[in-house]
Amino acid sequence: xxxxxxxxxxxxxxxxxxxxxxxxxxxxxxxxxxxxxxxxxxxxxxxxxxxxxxxxxxxxxxxxxxxxxxxxxxxxxxxxxxxxxxxxxxxxxxxxxxxxxxxxxxxxxxxxxxxxxxxxxxxxxxxxxx
Amino acid sequence: xxxxxxxxxxxxxxxxxxxxxxxxxxxxxxxxxxxxxxxxxxxxxxxxxxxxxxxxxxxxxxxxxxxxxxxxxxxxxxxxxxxxxxxxxxxxxxxxxxxxxxxxxxxxxxxxxxxxxxxxxxxxxxxxxx
Amino acid sequence: xxxxxxxxxxxxxxxxxxxxxxxxxxxxxxxxxxxxxxxxxxxxxxxxxxxxxxxxxxxxxxxxxxxxxxxxxxxxxxxxxxxxxxxxxxxxxxxxxxxxxxxxxxxxxxxxxxxxxxxxxxxxxxxxxx
Amino acid sequence: xxxxxxxxxxxxxxxxxxxxxxxxxxxxxxxxxxxxxxxxxxxxxxxxxxxxxxxxxxxxxxxxxxxxxxxxxxxxxxxxxxxxxxxxxxxxxxxxxxxxxxxxxxxxxxxxxxxxxxxxxxxxxxxxxx
Numbered sequence: 244x245x246x247x248x249x250x251x252x253x254x255x256x257x258x259x260x261x262x263x264x265x266x267x268x269x270x271x272x273x274x275x276x277x278x279x280x281x282x283x284x285x286x287x288x289x290x291x292x293x294x295x296x297x298x299x300x301x302x303x304x305x306x307x308x309x310x311x312x313x314x315x316x317x318x319x320x321x322x323x324x325x326x327x328x329x330x331x332x333x334x335x336x337x338x339x340x341x342x343x344x345x346x347x348x349x350x351x352x353x354x355x356x357x358x359x360x361x362x363x364x365x366x367x368x369x370x371x372x373x
Numbered sequence: 374x375x376x377x378x379x380x381x382x383x384x385x386x387x388x389x390x391x392x393x394x395x396x397x398x399x400x401x402x403x404x405x406x407x408x409x410x411x412x413x414x415x416x417x418x419x420x421x422x423x424x425x426x427x428x429x430x431x432x433x434x435x436x437x438x439x440x441x442x443x444x445x446x447x448x449x450x451x452x453x454x455x456x457x458x459x460x461x462x463x464x465x466x467x468x469x470x471x472x473x474x475x476x477x478x479x480x481x482x483x484x485x486x487x488x489x490x491x492x493x494x495x496x497x498x499x500x501x502x503x
Numbered sequence: 504x505x506x507x508x509x510x511x512x513x514x515x516x517x518x519x520x521x522x523x524x525x526x527x528x529x530x531x532x533x534x535x536x537x538x539x540x541x542x543x544x545x546x547x548x549x550x551x552x553x554x555x556x557x558x559x560x561x562x563x564x565x566x567x568x569x570x571x572x573x574x575x576x577x578x579x580x581x582x583x584x585x586x587x588x589x590x591x592x593x594x595x596x597x598x599x600x601x602x603x604x605x606x607x608x609x610x611x612x613x614x615x616x617x618x619x620x621x622x623x624x625x626x627x628x629x630x631x632x633x
Numbered sequence: 634x635x636x637x638x639x640x641x642x643x644x645x646x647x648x649x650x651x652x653x654x655x656x657x658x659x660x661x662x663x664x665x666x667x668x669x670x671x672x673x674x675x676x677x678x679x680x681x682x683x684x685x686x687x688x689x690x691x692x693x694x695x696x697x698x699x700x701x702x703x704x705x706x707x708x709x710x711x712x713x714x715x716x717x718x719x720x721x722x723x724x725x726x727x728x729x730x731x732x733x734x735x736x737x738x739x740x741x742x743x744x745x746x747x748x749x750x751x752x753x754x755x756x757x758x759x760x761x762x763x
Binding site: 492496499 | 752756759
Binding site for chain 2: 532548609611612623
């Protein structure tokens with residue numbers, strides 16, 4: 244094991260699904276650090292950049308996407324769902340879900356931070372991979 | 374990858390299991406937003422509606438079900454376990470578990486929100502798929 | 504799908520592993536409801552009782568076990584690790600891990616509740632299955 | 634099942650990936666108990682020591698590693714990412730990710746503790762195994 248990543252197959256999956264998205268409308272504490280949010284965390288352990296596409300699914304309307312994202316080789320990228328605006332912003336205070344597709348294997352996770360009631364509440368949604 | 378969902382096999386599983394359910398009896402803060410709860414989050418990425426059946430398992434009594442739920446194609450659905458009443462309400466303040474069966478692949482997650490002690494505590498139970 | 508459990512293979516695994524156990528020494532709020540704890544949640548969806556054995560692994564001493572547990576058919580069981588005393592109590596305030604073995608498939612999860620700093624903090628560790 | 638670990642294949646994986654690392658810069662409450670942190674929890678259920686190597690991936694710079702760790706047979710080890718200094722400290726307040734490689738099967742989890750806003754917030758990231 245002379246290199247931690249050099250000679251191994253790239254770990255990860257091309258499809259990730261997150262059913263439980265919800266971005267609180269309110270926040271307390273200094274922004275942007277304590278803005279209530281869902282944050283998609285992507286890791287690309289491979290030698291090529293990853294072209295990632297998000298699709299956002301809703302309860303009472305058609306799905307929206309793709310939202311394109313790029314993750315460089317050997318890098319992570321943490322993206323606030325609150326900040327996605329193209330093709331359109333994800334509504335706050337409503338249930339949503341994510342389907343994440345990548346052209347190369349990546350690993351994804353959704354980190355939740357909620358400051359609505361003061362203090363801080365965090366949770367991690369690990370995602371389903373297929 | 375011209376379409377984010379069009380030409381792929383539907384990701385998900387027909388069976389999901391959650392062993393650690395528990396709905397707190399008390400809440401603080403404005404309802405229904407901050408009502409302590411377990412919330413089942415379902416995502417149907419496929420082209421057909423999903424007919425989902427929940428079975429609720431208890432510690433000291435027979436299992437109860439099925440609780441039928443429908444998730445439209447290309448949609449999510451977030452259901453508070455607290456709100457299920459047919460065939461019967463799930464008791465608060467007691468351990469329970471869920472077995473989720475669907476006729477098409479779905480992805481499920483259990484989101485927990487607890488405001489008993491003031492403030493807010495959140496957690497995500499990702500579920501076992503088979 | 505006439506029955507939610509009757510004609511399906513029992514979902515679950517015979518081996519579950521939890522590497523991140525830690526029971527806080529202190530608690531705030533009324534006991535036993537708000538006692539800081541790790542709680543092992545087991546679900547047996549099958550038609551036979553499950554004979555479960557826990558082994559507790561430590562950082563600086565030999566592993567301890569088995570701790571026997573029984574989960575009835577079609578039931579859940581939530582067990583506080585704090586309450587295990589035979590063969591010996593699990594030390595508080597120290598890292599530990601769990602290997603869970605069952606003679607039939609079960610689903611396991613570790614729920615954490617921490618009230619050391621006032622308020623309430625919850626987390627769910629979903630476990631590795633093999 | 635006369636022994637809980639003796640005659641079974643060792644459960645676990647040689648590769649674990651965590652995409653969502655982030656160590657808060659600030660903490661409240663007594664240290665080191667309430668220092669905000671990410672803690673990597675490793676469990677080695679097998680009969681041989683595990684030689685583990687971490688690689689830390691960043692957003693805007695090259696990956697760093699390997700960070701070597703040893704986990705004795707039949708033991709757990711909980712390591713604060715904050716405490717890793719060789720080959721270099723992991724920057725606080727920045728996104729990072731972890732690729733964990735082991736020469737024998739282990740089980741890994743990342744536990745997060747955040748005291749920035751007073752009180753305590755905990756979360757568990759279960760990791761992707763390959």
